Structures are given as C-alpha cells and as structure tokens.
Amino acid sequence: SQQGEEDPQALSIQEGENATMNCSYKTSINNLQWYRQNSGRGLVHLILIRSNEREKHSGRLRVTLDTSKKSSSLLITASRAADTASYFCATDPQNDYKLSFGAGTTVTVRA
C-alpha cells in the first residue's frame, strides 16, 4: 500500500534557490527515508531519519520529521542543475520489511 504522499507533485526552481518538499504518512513508523531518482535510473538513498529523531542534515540536504503530525520535509539548499530529479519518501512501518513509497516529487532546477 502507498503510505507516503509527497507534496507538491512537481516543483520548478531557479539554480541557487532552495527546494522544499513534504511527505505525509498514515501509520506509525520505525524510520522514514528519502531517495532520489534520476530519469530512468535506480533510486539513490539520501537520508534515513529514525522515529526518535526530529532533524537530520547531509551536505545541502535537511530533513525534518514530526511524528505527531505524521509528516516529514526535505529541504535542498542552494540547488544546482544536477539536483533535477524525482524525490521519494519511503516509510518503514512497524514490521520493518514492507517499505512503502509515495508517488514522488519531480524537481526541475533551471539554469
């Protein structure tokens, strides 16, 4: 079942701007993960945030998690053309094996 839902579905920004996308989910989770997919390629893991964590950073990426609202956000700062991709959140629910992906946010960074 598709538990995570990303918002917006698509985002177009200028190079150098920040990009923010959100993910909402329905049930309790062990962790939430963000992945990037370049066109026609496999998914690349970006960040995993556990349910007892509220914020995590990796380079230009910042992820927040609010378990009370069942939501997460991914912020990409100072975007580059190479950040053009689809971004997916994936929720890792209690049984730990059925990772559920949302439909993704397509980000286009204009030069």
Next chain:
Amino acid sequence: EAQVTQNPRYLITVTGKKLTVTCSQNMNHEYMSWYRQDPGLGLRQIYYSMNVEVTDKGDVPEGYKVSRKEKRNFPLILESPSPNQTSLYFCASKRGPNQPQHFGDGTRLSIL
C-alpha cells in the same frame, strides 16, 4: 564496488512466455526486495526476502514468483506474463533493520 545488478535491463516479450529477471548483490545483505514502478503510483513492493529460503508477499504479488536459494541472488519470475505487467522493475537489498536500501538500475519490461 558495492552494487545490485539486474539483468536484463530491457526486455520486450509476448504474453504467456515465461521470463526471469535476475538480481544479484555483492554486499552480503540479508534482505532483498522487488518493486515495480508505474507512472503516478510510485514504487510498489512485489516480494521481499529476509534471508535464504525466507520470502513473503509485498503489496502486489499476483502473477509473480521469487526464490532465494543463495544469499546474493533473488530472481523474479513471471510464469505467464500479461500486458498489465509492463513496468519498470527494481531490485533492492539492505543490510538489516533500520538500514537504507540499495537499488539496482532497473529492468524495463514490455509485454505485448
């Protein structure tokens, strides 16, 4: 190099002709999984395996079979493919609980 390898990358075939998509990982991961990706639906899990000889259904298992006879390999079998199985398929593996998944580059199947 640590990787998940899928073969073939592309396949066009006809309804009813059995096919197998292979998946191999070189990271000694216990957990492996198959997903299909369709426009607007994100990735949906087909089957997963927690270890050798241990497999279970994901969200969309109908029409698919898997086996896990060795730790590194997790083939996906379509016994009698149908057009609604035309999709982009991904194999993934991970080390254990609360770990990220490593994805293969995908297999694009077209069933006519």
